Amino acid sequence: MRPSGRASNELRPITIERHFTKHAEGSVLISFGDTRVLCTASVTEGVPPFMRGQGRGWVTAEYGMLPRATNTRNNREAARGKQSGRTVEIGRLIGRALRNAVDLQALGEYTVTLDCDVLQADGGTRTAAITGACVALVDGLRSLQRDKKLLTDPLRHMVAAVSVGLYKGEPVLDLDYIEDSQADTDLNVVMTDSEGFVEVQGTAEGEPLAGEDLNRLLALAREGIVDLVAAQQAALTEA
Amino acid sequence: MRPSGRASNELRPITIERHFTKHAEGSVLISFGDTRVLCTASVTEGVPPFMRGQGRGWVTAEYGMLPRATNTRNNREAARGKQSGRTVEIGRLIGRALRNAVDLQALGEYTVTLDCDVLQADGGTRTAAITGACVALVDGLRSLQRDKKLLTDPLRHMVAAVSVGLYKGEPVLDLDYIEDSQADTDLNVVMTDSEGFVEVQGTAEGEPLAGEDLNRLLALAREGIVDLVAAQQAALTEA
Amino acid sequence: MRPSGRASNELRPITIERHFTKHAEGSVLISFGDTRVLCTASVTEGVPPFMRGQGRGWVTAEYGMLPRATNTRNNREAARGKQSGRTVEIGRLIGRALRNAVDLQALGEYTVTLDCDVLQADGGTRTAAITGACVALVDGLRSLQRDKKLLTDPLRHMVAAVSVGLYKGEPVLDLDYIEDSQADTDLNVVMTDSEGFVEVQGTAEGEPLAGEDLNRLLALAREGIVDLVAAQQAALTEA
């Protein structure tokens, strides 16, 4: 039995609110239950120095957490003068995932920067961030098309992400904080809307994971991704 | 005529939403028009080293702005490894203002940390932050009383803040971004609910300010503070 | 009665020594009693990137304090790798104040950098710094005219600064360290030689400040500024 009473293959309530702030080309507040992440897409002309002159675009991401997004306050990283290893690692993961969603050649020399800032954390912040950032990314790409800077849509596919893990020996989908802190294994899975894997990142904290359990977890993740992509699509059909 | 069509002594629409996030002892989303700041109060036992053993409490604040809170994206301070001078200066201002609201002796050896993070900026982020942080502070102090850690309320008075300035030669209240970027003089005024000054910080960017103009601006600020304190009180009477 | 025996509207002895060091275009050692600040003006061609191509100049300032300028040694900021919030805040204040003294259009694409380094501190370092930096600035602007790089004087007016505060309930001018550490309210006022306000920055540390007290303090500051401008003018008429 999960602490939340959810079925093992049940996501938390997912909400996706577009246009949450007004300045960004894409701005999405996504909730996976009590986890709430503000994802903005900022579109700028030009690409970083190492990409220049190739006619290709760039997609990158940064992750942050407000100091009191968590149960006890974390020191503000800007004040400490250093991002934690965890912050850096998650930002890189989000960037890789979203880069996969875009045909950089078709994007041309534009950069989309995805900022994912956790307003409230209850487990799964990185998977919520990826899922929300993809919606913000679509709004960012649409703004380029609306402004006639791009004539075709550089989106290759939607990406969404979900965590799966073994909680008290049972595979469960979309772990909240209580489950996450007790789980033996935590696997974050990023997939496309056509069920291809973009990123798989799993760690056995306690017992090593047997091959069949890995397969069960991956199957469970696939179920969750289908629902998440549906939620993304529903949000994107609104004005 | 103001760009927004407001009267010269008219605040923008003010909204104050308490309990915006669930972990913090106080959590307030405040809007001054399109300026939206999330203010959390984190209450912890103990005080910083330089205060220890005096039996007195401490109130401090930090300020931040999400990278895309503004019209064009600002680099993330945590990633740059350094807070800007502006960020540091505003954080210190908020801390001084809120410290004035509390009887530190009556607070005892507790620390209240106020984090003010701008989700969307349209001028006046520091005044919105102070006004919202005071509501969050009250919720933080109430949590100490509810938990029987304090038997009396250490709040001395409410504080609120508003900007005033000379826009095209006329004194105006609560400048938005368009006004602020064109104003000759910008004055931020922090006052108590009994109309005492806590902080006055004004800069003449162009022409030096004559004494009578300073007095007109201070009077205008006083009007705005009355309305802001009323909005704070209204929010605090809700559950 | 003030600890120093001064009248409430009496400045400490003011000395202004120009040409204190030889390399800088302007170099002034200013004393407000035991507070001694070395202010240099460095004039360079060109302006920062954000100002380029507008034909306008720039004036900026940095503040520092030698580690043993104070009663107990402070850690060296260069060694700690970080300026304190106080240092940053004061540097920005000095910059704003001195920028107001200059017609940036008439300055053309030159930058004047004012470095204010406190050799000995006894309260009022920021006001001494502003007052001394303005003299150094004039010497810097004169060097541009002497070298025929400028044909007209871009100085709009002199600026000077002084602190006022409530000490044991009485308004006093130019607080020294003992007064400052016990004052209820501390107000730093920057004014022009024609008595316009450039910057007003005041904090009530204890009791909020009543409106009439604010007016008394501003009047007292005005008296002090008149004397400080006279001291600046006297220094500038020497060779």
Next chain:
Amino acid sequence: MRPSGRASNELRPITIERHFTKHAEGSVLISFGDTRVLCTASVTEGVPPFMRGQGRGWVTAEYGMLPRATNTRNNREAARGKQSGRTVEIGRLIGRALRNAVDLQALGEYTVTLDCDVLQADGGTRTAAITGACVALVDGLRSLQRDKKLLTDPLRHMVAAVSVGLYKGEPVLDLDYIEDSQADTDLNVVMTDSEGFVEVQGTAEGEPLAGEDLNRLLALAREGIVDLVAAQQAALTEA
């Protein structure tokens, strides 16, 4: 056909040299072909503050690369004052992997720090680092037993790591730099000597990865791990 002429399931030549340096409790130079990583295990009494008083030990890791370990020189991270995101991410991966190898309860309040410094890079530095660090870890744990500080061996199992990927559409084992830079998908797999998964981290850089391909890659990794564990065991049976 692989650039190196290797079979698709063929590791590069693996060498493991223990006691490469004399000060560390464990010191291993491991080569995966031209990739050479010096892995040291430093054993110290005590644990980090967040672990104190629980009677449990700690295993952590740091990763580095000499500036000219690569084809073109990288800036020295110590001189830049900042580790790259990649460095941080790999150090965390190594730490998680090696922590899994040890029964922290049985280790008691000792810390083992694994430093993995790449002397020469040719792809697969993180997998070589994990594989070598596990041998250094065993030497570190043996030193504790030899000194009678531990009476039982806290090692739970050996861990080893290998990369697999799709190169020109074919699954290949242990990618070298040329393959890695052209591979569509790169998967790093950490397993135990009993073939349990400890960490799976894979990224599809181009086409998303189909489920069956993921399974083929994981099977290939399992083959490689068997050989790597054999090489570890052979090295550890030497004096």
Next chain:
Amino acid sequence: MRPSGRASNELRPITIERHFTKHAEGSVLISFGDTRVLCTASVTEGVPPFMRGQGRGWVTAEYGMLPRATNTRNNREAARGKQSGRTVEIGRLIGRALRNAVDLQALGEYTVTLDCDVLQADGGTRTAAITGACVALVDGLRSLQRDKKLLTDPLRHMVAAVSVGLYKGEPVLDLDYIEDSQADTDLNVVMTDSEGFVEVQGTAEGEPLAGEDLNRLLALAREGIVDLVAAQQAALTEA
């Protein structure tokens, strides 16, 4: 012929002004010609962690240069967030030199921190700093004796420093900036009042230095040190 017209074995005019600032236990403004360095000695109880519990004292030093001490402005190190390699290297040299002057056992668990800040630079700042810091150190040690914290004088000997170099092939003493920037070899020599070497640090920038030239330079330095020690003694006999 030297640019300044000095004889090859002639020091610049040396002035040593004690009690230049009032807070420090020792405060000396030293001039070697146009090079002026403010040297303060700060005496505190206790020693750094690595020295604790041995009953011995510590002497350390830090070096800095005001941004406009030189002909063109240098960026402020505190603002850049990093001391230059040159600054670090000189601070360490001064610390080693002054540590040699004191019997740390006799000092007991006190720390003397010597801050050497260059107000105006014209070559030889590190040698002026050492020479002035030794006078400040003596005043610091005297304050400990005056306060009866020490009953005996822990000073072992005075130390002084001077530069020597080959300028246009000729050995010259106490190089000023013009000579220094053209010299082939620059040697900084720290000696005691009984003509023992404490530190010798020389670099041949152009031609390597022949053994006999090294000996000629060391002899010249010895001459200069005698005069510098005399100047120190003269200053110390004043009140």
Next chain:
Amino acid sequence: MRPSGRASNELRPITIERHFTKHAEGSVLISFGDTRVLCTASVTEGVPPFMRGQGRGWVTAEYGMLPRATNTRNNREAARGKQSGRTVEIGRLIGRALRNAVDLQALGEYTVTLDCDVLQADGGTRTAAITGACVALVDGLRSLQRDKKLLTDPLRHMVAAVSVGLYKGEPVLDLDYIEDSQADTDLNVVMTDSEGFVEVQGTAEGEPLAGEDLNRLLALAREGIVDLVAAQQAALTEA
């Protein structure tokens, strides 16, 4: 009697292994007994900004030590975000020494960066680094000639370095860690193959050094340099 049983003028066993890693233009593993330093020379087109357009080249160096090169682990400087003063000071020494070996005019606008990373430390790391870096430098310069980028050899002379010191009152050559930690005086001497001094850097930790002792130490260093240059030449005659 020296702890190692060596004669007072006897170097430790010296080995110089070229081509230790494959990517760098020069790559040398040098051993002075148990001190082992990997020295690489990286040759790049262009020079730093302050050298541009003069047609001259640049030689620079950086020094590092692996965390467990020493008996107890040192914190990783990249992780701390700061190089120690010692690291900075040694890197600058190596750079000056090697710059002296090259005719920068003849080098043309190329930069040679020498990275000296200590794999194992047992005293004398800086002298081993200089001696090894010179061999790596020669290989770097040869690569430029082999690629026809240079037609003449810009090497002016070989440089080598050795430490000398007073150990129990006796002058000894090439101190190992045990001797170094007990020596009264430690002198690092950099000389050319024709016995000219390039750098002399000596510190008396205890008793000041008498002039005749300095001369004896310098003579002893000269003996050691002759042997080191011979070892360099022997290594360079191999393929």
